[in-house]
Amino acid sequence: MKIRTLASGLTHLLFIALIALAAAKSAQDSGRPEAEPGAHQPVRAAEARLAEQTGNMVDAGQSRTLPASADAEVERAAEAPADDEAAQTVAPEEPAPRAKREQTEPAAKPLSRNERLMRRLVSAYPAFLAGYEDNAIIWHDGTRMPFDDGREKTFKQRLTDPDLEDQFYAEYPRGLRGVPPLENVDPGRVRYEPFFEKMYGNCKDDRRAVSARLKEVVWLPENYGKTLRVTKVNGVADALQKVSNKLDKLPQRFMKYLRPSAGTYHCRTIAGTERFSVHAFGAAVDINAKYGDYWRWSGAEPGETLVYRNRIPWEIVEIFEQHGFIWGGKWYHYDTLHFEYRPELLNGPAPEPVSAPAPAPLPAKRPVPEQRAAR
Known part of the structure; x- marks a missing residue:
């Protein structure tokens, strides 16, 4: 009797297992995700209670059939949803959105020369010039001054009939470089007179136009x-005072070149x-002529090959350049005692660093007084 009861209980347990497997397969076929480990806890609890009842009956030697309610309980447990927290499935993470490529503005069109x-x-001259447009410099008073006349010119034509663009035909070599200059390389010696007259005045037409502003x-x-008296226009006088103060601090051996x-x-x-000197605009200074050299004092005529001469130390030249003055010693047609205020020739691209020492000054004969007056 006990054996039949035990066999009946085992058969019923097998039946319950088959029901659970069928329920799991049904859930899988319906497309539901596989439950988490805790999802079948209700089924297992029902099975445990049923096993406990069966075991008790076997131990007591009772022979009884399982109530219909037991089968129903197992079926309900198999169909019951899992605990909300356990039944929730983790949604796959959305791929991170790709970083938007930085939208760069179209590259600006490079400036022409x-x-x-x-x-x-x-x-260089913000007090007078407001800007530029097309092929013209625009003054604050509205004047539009053509920049480039578009003509190809010889060296002589640049000197006698220049435009503003011709003033830049040769780059001024800042610092310890540019000496001796190459043939007909005179950066700054070409000047478009209407430009300078409009800023500084025309002393020939009206002497007070310049002298009143010294x-x-x-x-x-x-x-x-x-x-010394120089123009205060464009801050020339203030710049020269700064030069003077720095030169004044040089060792005594330099003073003979300056006074x-x-x-x-x-x-x-x-x-x-017939061209104006920059001295006529009050924007130039000559240092001691005793140690200066000028190409005409050598006796050379225009067009002849020149032998460069200079005795002015580099230390003096550098101080002038730091404050907007170019040096006539960097001209092929040299004028080594001459400095003029030309900041537009000193604000270009930075020059390459110089590793070699500056060239030694070349000897020159002292010019006679009547030759000096010819400048």
């Missing part, structure tokens, strides 16, 4: 103390020409 030069000119500069305050000054403002033309 003339545009770069006009920009340099405007930045300002005194104390030349070498500690080592000389005399005054006395050979002159500043002088309403005159360049020797052998």
Whole structure:
């Protein structure tokens, strides 16, 4: 009797297992995700209670059939949903959105050579120039001054009939370089006179147009103390005072090149020409002519091959250049005692560093007084 009861219980357990397997397969076929490990806890609990009842009956030697309610309980447990938390499936993570490529603006059109030069000119004289457009420099008063006349010119034509673009035909070599200059390389010696007359005035037509705007500069305050007069337009006088103060701190061996000054403002033309000297605009200074060299003093004529001469130390030249003055010693047609205010020629691309020492000055004969007057 006990054996039959035990066999009946085992058969019923097998029946319950088959029901559970059928329920799991049904859930899989319906497309539901496989349940988590805790999802079948209700079925297992029902099975445990049924096994407990069966075991108790076997131990007690009772013979009884399982109630119909037991089968129903197992079926309900198999169909019951799993615990909410356990039944939830983890949704696959959405792939991170691709980073949007940085949208860059179209590259700006590179400036032409003339545009770069006009920009340099405007930045050098902001008190007068408002900007540039097309092929013209625009002044604050609205004047539009053509920049490039488009003509090919010889060296002589650049000197006698230049435009603003011709002023940049040769790059000025800042720092310890550019000496001796190559043939007909005279950066700064070409000048478009209407440009300078509009800023500084025309002393020939009206002397007061320039002289009324002159300002005194104390030349070498500690080592000389005399005054020079240059234009205050474009800050020239203030720039020259800074030069003077720095030169004044150089060792005594440099003072002989600087005093006395050979002159500043002088309403005159360049020797052998009808072109104004920058001295006529009050924007130039000559240092001691005793140690200066000028190409005409050598006896050479225009067009002849020149032998470069210079005795001015580099230390003096560098101080002038730091404050907007170019040096005539960097011209093929050299004028080594001459400095003029031309910031547009010094604000270009930075020069390559120099590793070699500066070339030694070349000897020159002292010019006679009548030759000096010919400048």
